[in-house]
Amino acid sequence: MSGVQLDGIIKRYGAVQVVHGVDLNVAEKEFVVLVGPSGCGKSTTLRMIAGLEEISDGEVTIDGRMVNRVAPKDRDVAMVFQNYALYPHLNVADNIAFGLRIRRESKEVIASSIDEVAGILGLTDYLDRRPADLSGGQRQRVAMGRAIVRRPKVFLFDEPLSNLDAKLRTQMRAEIKRLHNRLGVTSIYVTHDQVEAMTLADRIVVMHDGRIEQVGTPMELFMNPVNTFVASFLGSPPMNQVTAKVEKVGSDFVGVFAGNRLPLARLGDLEARVGQDVVVGIRPEYVTPATDGVKDQVRIELDLVETLGSEALLHAMLADAPFVIKADTTTAASKLSDVTGFTIAPELIRIFDGETDLALAGQDRPA
Amino acid sequence: MTNMNLYSPGDKVFVYLCMFLISVFALSTLYPFIYIAAISLSTGFEARAGNVVLTPVDTTLAAYEYVVAQREFWVSYRNTFIYTIGGTITSLLFIIPGAYALSRPHLYGRRFWNLMVAFTMWFNAGLIPFFLNMRDLGLLDSYIGIMLGFAINGFNVILLRNFFEAIPQSFEEAARMDGANEFQVLWKVYMPLSKPAIATVTLFCVVGRWNGFFWAMVLLQDGEKIPLQVYLRQVIAQLSDDEEFTATLLDQAYSVETVTAAIIVASIIPVLIFYPFIQKYFNKGIMLGGVKE
Numbered sequence: 001m002s003g004v005q006l007d008g009i010i011k012r013y014g015a016v017q018v019v020h021g022v023d024l025n026v027a028e029k030e031f032v033v034l035v036g037p038s039g040c041g042k043s044t045t046l047r048m049i050a051g052l053e054e055i056s057d058g059e060v061t062i063d064g065r066m067v068n069r070v071a072p073k074d075r076d077v078a079m080v081f082q083n084y085a086l087y088p089h090l091n092v093a094d095n096i097a098f099g100l101r102i103r104r105e106s107k108e109v110i111a112s113s114i115d116e117v118a119g120i121l122g123l124t125d126y127l128d129r130r131p132a133d134l135s136g137g138q139r140q141r142v143a144m145g146r147a148i149v150r151r152p153k154v155f156l157f158d159e160p161l162s163n164l165d166a167k168l169r170t171q172m173r174a175e176i177k178r179l180h181n182r183l184g185v186t187s188i189y190v191t192h193d194q195v196e197a198m199t200l201a202d203r204i205v206v207m208h209d210g211r212i213e214q215v216g217t218p219m220e221l222f223m224n225p226v227n228t229f230v231a232s233f234l235g236s237p238p239m240n241q242v243t244a245k246v247e248k249v250g251s252d253f254v255g256v257f258a259g260n261r262l263p264l265a266r267l268g269d270l271e272a273r274v275g276q277d278v279v280v281g282i283r284p285e286y287v288t289p290a291t292d293g294v295k296d297q298v299r300i301e302l303d304l305v306e307t308l309g310s311e312a313l314l315h316a317m318l319a320d321a322p323f324v325i326k327a328d329t330t331t332a333a334s335k336l337s338d339v340t341g342f343t344i345a346p347e348l349i350r351i352f353d354g355e356t357d358l359a360l361a362g363q364d365r366p367a
Numbered sequence: 368m369t370n371m372n373l374y375s376p377g378d379k380v381f382v383y384l385c386m387f388l389i390s391v392f393a394l395s396t397l398y399p400f401i402y403i404a405a406i407s408l409s410t411g412f413e414a415r416a417g418n419v420v421l422t423p424v425d426t427t428l429a430a431y432e433y434v435v436a437q438r439e440f441w442v443s444y445r446n447t448f449i450y451t452i453g454g455t456i457t458s459l460l461f462i463i464p465g466a467y468a469l470s471r472p473h474l475y476g477r478r479f480w481n482l483m484v485a486f487t488m489w490f491n492a493g494l495i496p497f498f499l500n501m502r503d504l505g506l507l508d509s510y511i512g513i514m515l516g517f518a519i520n521g522f523n524v525i526l527l528r529n530f531f532e533a534i535p536q537s538f539e540e541a542a543r544m545d546g547a548n549e550f551q552v553l554w555k556v557y558m559p560l561s562k563p564a565i566a567t568v569t570l571f572c573v574v575g576r577w578n579g580f581f582w583a584m585v586l587l588q589d590g591e592k593i594p595l596q597v598y599l600r601q602v603i604a605q606l607s608d609d610e611e612f613t614a615t616l617l618d619q620a621y622s623v624e625t626v627t628a629a630i631i632v633a634s635i636i637p638v639l640i641f642y643p644f645i646q647k648y649f650n651k652g653i654m655l656g657g658v659k660e
Contacts, residue, residue, distance in 0.1 A: 050540075077544070079541070079544050081540070083537055085537035087541075087559070088560065098545050098555075099545030099546055102545050102546040102551060
């Protein structure tokens with residue numbers, strides 16, 4: 001089992017603690033993405049797994065072996081760095097072979113390994129070039145080649161695509177996913193880009209302030225975020241969050257905000273919150289322009305329309321908070337800016353406690 | 368060159384003034400070379416009479432013929448090569464690992480060790496204690512004494528340390544993940560990446576050793592071990608006081624002045640040959656060592 005297990009991992013720099021007891025179990029062949037804002041501890045956690053940072057407390061286990069005091073080279077992990085860290089004085093072939101030469105592999109093994117890796121990554125024609133003569137995408141591939149040539153038990157990726165432009169990032173993202181499908185090596189990937197996390201991961205780990213906020217499949221996290229932080233971090237644009245007062249009308253609940261009465265799902269947890277504030281989470285995709293005469297319309301005065309081609313982002317301020325709607329331009333045509341009535345299905349609304357920011361129980365949807 | 372049409376009149380005046388001043392400075396550093404070369408190729412009579420200003424007068428190779436006929440010249444020339452090559456290698460053997468160690472963030476007592484190295488740039492024990500120290504270590508009148516005694520220079524260590532520190536840490540981390548130990552990180556990653564800085568330090572060492580005069584004069588008494596610069600001083604001192612040699616001015620084409628100039632030219636030639644090969648690194652090295660990229 002080439003899995004990775006973190007048990008209560010803590011990292012301190014002097015008196016400052018930056019990672020607070022992280023527990024995580026990465027299964028063999030799984031692709032896990034650590035995602036979170038800058039400074040959330042995701043890279044530090046990855047570096048502790050790699051052995052590049054000392055572990056202040058807790059245990060890291062790789063392939064069933066506790067590696068807290070094992071040197072990076074002996075952990076059988078390979079890492080792709082954010083800035084690639086390709087040796088500029090060596091050509092592509094020598095960069096890929098660096099680790100094999102250090103480990104004194106035979107010339108035949110080195111030559112065949114270079115050929116194999118170059119073939120997989122499409123680098124055969126560039127083996128004699130120096131990193132300075134390569135494009136960003138090619139450099140990224142060399143960095144991956146250097147990692148896979150050693151056939152490690154675990155791949156670690158530290159924001160490997162953040163230096164690429166948007167188009168190349170999309171392309172390389174797909175290449176990384178294909179590579180993982182082909183090699184089936186356990187991978188842990190750090191990024192602050194939620195799109196990368198959503199598209200690459202078997203499971204996503206959302207981190208914040210050195211703690212894990214939620215672990216789950218991309219759709220689990222998208223559909224059922226456990227708190228407002230996860231809700232706001234995943235999704236593009238992120239989930240709208242509006243503070244609303246809960247009222248009961250007959251057996252139904254409504255959220256009252258900015259002159260609107262928004263129907264809410266019948267949750268047992270809402271009963272105790274009647275008269276209190278909750279945070280109503282609404283995905284921009286789930287808000288639709290209402291046609292005339294439809295009941296329960298929410299009145300929203302738009303102040304900006306951004307057209308993105310097949311879709312448009314409609315911006316407004318609602319209860320002093322920014323509110324974004326993602327609309328289909330083909331149906332709403334050019335009159336989107338005139339729309340003031342919208343509908344939101346109650347079952348698609350995520351409700352969070354107004355004080356703890358935690359999602360209320362009983363509203364998870366199947367992912 | 369920048370398009371001067373884009374400059375205001377005031378800026379143009381400033382640029383021309385800078386160009387004038389730098390030209391004067393460049394010529395003032397070039398002139399001594401030209402003057403010494405002209406003296407060495409002139410007759411002793413003209414040199415002593417002060418008639419040589421820019422070009423040789425009454426051109427002759429007599430001074431060079433005299434110099435190359437002296438055994439002591441070749442012995443001291445050989446010694447200078449030994450001190451320069453051996454001393455530079457010794458220096459690099461100490462400076463490179465030392466600078467690497469001081470650049471490591473996890474070095475125990477790093478601040479203290481860096482301070483100690485910097486301390487030697489401003490303070491030293493002085494002439495007599497250093498001489499006594501070398502004497503007590505049995506390093507007087509020895510090749511090893513000169514090569515080892517001046518192996519480490521604080522400025523060069525700090526220059527190289529700064530360069531090492533500016534290399535992104537991920538290179539080291541990548542090498543470590545690939546299985547490299549501390550020595551392999553230095554040898555296979557840091558040294559190739561630091562060629563400009565190492566070339567610069569090498570040049571400083573080479574020029575320092577080649578021109579080394581004072582300590583060689585103090586520490587070396589044996590005529591078989593003195594370098595060219597000390598020999599040059601001896602030539603100037605001895606021949607000036609040597610009435611017999613001075614009298615040769617009447618029937619020979621060389622004099623103390625032309626012989627001295629010929630030795631100086633001979634001592635400059637190897638540096639002139641060596642410098643162009645390393646110059647490109649020299650300029651780049653200074654810049655890269657000083658600026659953190």
